[in-house]
Amino acid sequence: MKSFSSSYSHHYRAFRPPLHYLILKNCLGKKKFKKTLDIGCGVGNSTIALTNFSKKVIGYDINKEMLKNTLQHKRVSYINEWSNIKYDLLCFFGSLNYVQQNEIHNFLNVLKPSGYIICCDFKIFYNRFIDFLNLKIIKNKYDYEKNLGSYNLANEIKQINSDSMLLNFNCNIKEFVHLILTEKNIKNALIELMGEKELDIKIEKKIGGLINSEKLNLDAMGYYTLQKKI
């Protein structure tokens, strides 16, 4: 499991782009669920977005630092301990890359027969910024399109639908700094270039020199796969 330290939880809580709802809406349309489990909920951005599709949403995360900073909603609760309540939708939003083969059955066991699984993610295009700073990024094996087809579950699930979409959002410079500091490989390259001390302030100054407006406009690619328990 990739460790998400308290600094990640701080940046996640400070700003996430408003993309979760758009991707879920593209995938789920008018589908409604009674009880959803958001696996790897982080600080709850995906969990809150899921309230548009589910009466009750439970956010589960292995990381207590993330759960200390969660967004609150009257139909949402968060758990860190595993329980055997049954759900009619499981959601992995940006979390499936960290889930091991030996964990997957624990999750599938709490899904009702004919229940749905949604795996989604978004990839933000930072190229302009990376090129401007001439950052040397070490590529990782992260798969934005990962779904339960990557596990050995051929007779247990079937695929319903899968798609990707180009998205776009605005943020200010401070929000951008929070965003980029959640990207581990970019953060490492920035530390290499600028040192760790007051990194956020240094990035803010650099970005200020790159653009002449307060707002940044960023493209992202959204991905989803909808699967169903057989």
Ligand SMILES: C[S@@+](CC[C@H](N)C(=O)[O-])C[C@H]1O[C@@H](n2cnc3c(N)ncnc32)[C@H](O)[C@@H]1O
């Ligand atoms: C990139 S964050 C995504 C957070 C949230 N779903 C969102 O869309 O904003 C991935 C989260 O998955 C959690 N995670 C990683 N491995 C996990 C596991 N095996 N079980 C539950 N959560 C896990 C991490 O602690 C982290 O909070």
